[in-house]
Amino acid sequence: MIDQAANDAGAVMAKAMQSPARLAVRRFFRRPAAVFGLFVITSFVLLALLAPFVAPFNPTQTSWTLIRKAPSWAHWMGTDENGRDVLSRVIWGARASLLAGVISVCIASGVGVPVGLLAGFVGGKVDAVIGRIIDAMLAAPFLILAIALAAFLGPSLQNAMIAIGITATPIFVRVSRAATMDAATNDYVEAARALGNPPWRVAFRHVLPNIVPPIMVQATLAIAGAIIAEASLSFLGLGQQPPAPSWGSMLNSAQRFLTQAPWLAIFPGAAIFLAVFSFNLIGDGLRDALDPRAK
Amino acid sequence: MRSNLGVRIAQILPTLVLVSIMVFCLQQLMPGDPALVLAGEERDPAVLAQIRTELWLDRPLAMQYFHWIGNVLQGDLGFSWRIREPVLNLVIAKLPVTAQLGLMAFVIAICIGVPMGIVSAVKKNSFWDYAANGIGLAGLSTPNFWLGIMLILVVSVQLGWLPPSGYVPLTEDWRQSLATTIMPAFVLGNALAAVLMRHTRSAMLTALEQDYVRTARAKGLLEIRVVLRHALRNALVPVVTLGALELGTLLSGAVLTEQVFSIPGFGKLIVDAVFNRDYPVVQGVVLVTATVYISLNLIADIAYVFLNPRLRNA
Numbered sequence: 001m002i003d004q005a006a007n008d009a010g011a012v013m014a015k016a017m018q019s020p021a022r023l024a025v026r027r028f029f030r031r032p033a034a035v036f037g038l039f040v041i042t043s044f045v046l047l048a049l050l051a052p053f054v055a056p057f058n059p060t061q062t063s064w065t066l067i068r069k070a071p072s073w074a075h076w077m078g079t080d081e082n083g084r085d086v087l088s089r090v091i092w093g094a095r096a097s098l099l100a101g102v103i104s105v106c107i108a109s110g111v112g113v114p115v116g117l118l119a120g121f122v123g124g125k126v127d128a129v130i131g132r133i134i135d136a137m138l139a140a141p142f143l144i145l146a147i148a149l150a151a152f153l154g155p156s157l158q159n160a161m162i163a164i165g166i167t168a169t170p171i172f173v174r175v176s177r178a179a180t181m182d183a184a185t186n187d188y189v190e191a192a193r194a195l196g197n198p199p200w201r202v203a204f205r206h207v208l209p210n211i212v213p214p215i216m217v218q219a220t221l222a223i224a225g226a227i228i229a230e231a232s233l234s235f236l237g238l239g240q241q242p243p244a245p246s247w248g249s250m251l252n253s254a255q256r257f258l259t260q261a262p263w264l265a266i267f268p269g270a271a272i273f274l275a276v277f278s279f280n281l282i283g284d285g286l287r288d289a290l291d292p293r294a295k
Numbered sequence: 296m297r298s299n300l301g302v303r304i305a306q307i308l309p310t311l312v313l314v315s316i317m318v319f320c321l322q323q324l325m326p327g328d329p330a331l332v333l334a335g336e337e338r339d340p341a342v343l344a345q346i347r348t349e350l351w352l353d354r355p356l357a358m359q360y361f362h363w364i365g366n367v368l369q370g371d372l373g374f375s376w377r378i379r380e381p382v383l384n385l386v387i388a389k390l391p392v393t394a395q396l397g398l399m400a401f402v403i404a405i406c407i408g409v410p411m412g413i414v415s416a417v418k419k420n421s422f423w424d425y426a427a428n429g430i431g432l433a434g435l436s437t438p439n440f441w442l443g444i445m446l447i448l449v450v451s452v453q454l455g456w457l458p459p460s461g462y463v464p465l466t467e468d469w470r471q472s473l474a475t476t477i478m479p480a481f482v483l484g485n486a487l488a489a490v491l492m493r494h495t496r497s498a499m500l501t502a503l504e505q506d507y508v509r510t511a512r513a514k515g516l517l518e519i520r521v522v523l524r525h526a527l528r529n530a531l532v533p534v535v536t537l538g539a540l541e542l543g544t545l546l547s548g549a550v551l552t553e554q555v556f557s558i559p560g561f562g563k564l565i566v567d568a569v570f571n572r573d574y575p576v577v578q579g580v581v582l583v584t585a586t587v588y589i590s591l592n593l594i595a596d597i598a599y600v601f602l603n604p605r606l607r608n609a
C-alpha cells in the first residue's frame with residue numbers, strides 16, 4: 001500500500017519535472033490523426049526535395065504520341081494534353097505548393113508577429129493605429145485581396161507568394177497581439193521589468209518565447225490556407241506559369257478535357273486535398289498538445 | 296445598447312477610409328506607367344500626356360487620392376478601360392447573381408452544418424462525433440474549385456442530372472435558375488458548412504453543460520426537447536452571428552466557383568478584369584467587396600445584440 005503510494009508520488013514528481021515542450025510533443029504523438037498528418041507532410045516534403053531523383057519522367061517533356069493516355073503501368077497517373085507524365089508533374093508540383101505555403105507564411109509571420117508584439121506590448125495609440133490598419137486589411141476577403149495584389153504585381157509564383165504573405169499578415173498580427181497581451185500580465189514579465197530590463201528586451205527575451213505556441217498553431221493552419229490560395233491563384237493563371245508544374249495550374253488545364261481525360265483533374269486535386277487536410281490535422285493536433293487546459 | 300451601436304458604427308468609418316487608401320495604393324503596385332498600359336500600342340507623347348491629365352496621373356499622389364475618393368463618394372467608381380462602361384454599372388449588373396449564389400450557399404451550409412454540429416455535440420466522443428469532425432475537416436480542406444470540377448464530372452458528365460455550367464436569372468425561369476445554381480451553391484457552401492458545424496458543436500457543448508439544461512432534464516422532458524428547445528435555442532445565438540461573419544468569405548469563394556461553372560457574377564467580373572488589365576474594375580470590385588464585408592460584420596454585431604436578451608437590455 002505504502003509502496004504503491006510512493007510509486008504514484010514518484011510518477012507525479014517525474015511528470016512535473018518534465019519540460020512543457022516534451023509533454024506537448026508526447027501529447028502530440030498520442031494523437032493518431034496528427035501523426036498521420038505529419039507522416040503525409042513528411043512524405044510530401046521528401047518527394048518535393050528528391051523530385052529530380054523520384055519523378056519517373058521529365059515533368060516538362062512533351063510527347064505527341066502520349067497525348068492524354070489513361071493511367072497505366074508506364075504512367076501511373078496517365079499523361080496530359082501535351083503528353084507529359086502526370087505523376088512527375090504532381091511530384092514537381094509539390095515543390096511549388098509547399099514552397100508557396102512555407103514562404104508566404106514566413107512573410108506573414110515575419111511581418112505580423114513583430115507588429116502584433118509591438119501592438120500588444122506598447123498598447124495605447126500604437127495599438128489603436130495598428131488595430132485600424134489590420135481591420136482595413138481584413139475587410140477585403142482573403143482571396144479577392146490576393147487576386148488584386150497578384151494582378152497588380154504581375155502573374156508569377158514569386159508574386160503569388162508575396163500576395164498571399166501580405167494577405168495572411170493581419171491574422172498573425174491579431175494572434176500575436178492577443179498572446180502578447182495575455183503574456184504581459186504574467187509575474188515573470190513584471191519581474192523582468194522591475195529588474196530594469198529595457199522594454200525591447202522584455203518583449204523579445206521574455207514575452208516572445210512565451211507566445212510561440214499559439215503562433216506555431218496559426219502558422220501550421222496558415223500553411224494549409226496558403227497552399228489552397230496558391231493553388232487558387234495558379235488555377236486562375238496568376239501563380240506558377242506554364243510549363244512549370246503546379247497543382248493549381250494542372251487543374252486549370254484539366255478543365256478543358258474533363259470528359260476525355262478525367263484523371264488530369266483527379267490527381268492534382270487529390271494532392272492539394274491531402275496536403276491541406278494533413279496540415280489541418282497537424283494544426284489541430286498542435287493546438288490540443290499546446291493547450292494548457294489539456295494538461 | 297444604442298451607445299454601443301453608435302461606437303461600433305463610428306469605428307467602421309476609419310476602417311472604410313483606410314480600405315479606400317489601400318485600394319487606391321493597389322494601382323501604385325502596378326509595374327510601369329498606367330498611361331502606357333491604357334494607350335496600348337500607341338506611344339504618341341501627346342496621347343500619353345492627355346491620358347495622364349485625364350486620369351490625374353500628373354498630379355501628386357495625395358491629390359490623385361482625393362480626386363478618386365471624391366468621385367467614389369459620388370458613386371463614380373471609375374470607367375472600365377476595356378468594356379468602356381462605368382464600373383458601378385458593371386458591379387450593379389453582376390452583384391445580384393453572386394448574391395443569389397451566396398444566399399443559396401448560406402442556406403445549404405446551415406442545413407448541413409447545424410444538424411451535424413448538434414449530432415456531434417450530443418454524441419460527443421462517439422463514432423458520430425468523430426465522423427462529423429472528420430467530414431468537417433475534409434470540407435475545410437477541399438479546394439472548392441476542385442470540388443466543383445469533380446461534381447461536374449460525376450453529376451453532369453456521368454449522371455447527366457444537372458447542367459455543367461451557365462446561368463439563368465431567377466426572374467426568367469426559376470426552375471432552370473435553381474438547376475444551374477444548386478451545384479455551384481453546394482460547392483460554395485461546403486467550407487462554410489464545415490465552419491458552422493464546428494461553431495455549432497462548440498456552442499452546443501457549452502449549452503449542454505448549463506444549469507437550465509440540467510433543470511430541463513430533471514423536469515423529465517424528452518431528450519430531443521431538451522436539446523432542440525433549450526440547448527439549441529441558446530447555442531444558435533453565437534452560431535448565427537459567426538455564420539453572418541463568414542458570409543463575407545463567400546465572396547472569395549464565389550470568384551473560383553463562378554469561374555468553374557461559368558457564372559457571370561461578381562467573381563468572374565474581377566477575374567476577367569485582371570486578365571484584361573482593367574485596373575479600375577479590379578479596384579472598384581475590391582472596394583465594393585470590402586464595403587459589403589464591413590457592412591455584413593456590422594449587421595452581424597447588431598444581430599448578436601438583438602438575439603441576446605442580456606445585451607439587448609444592457
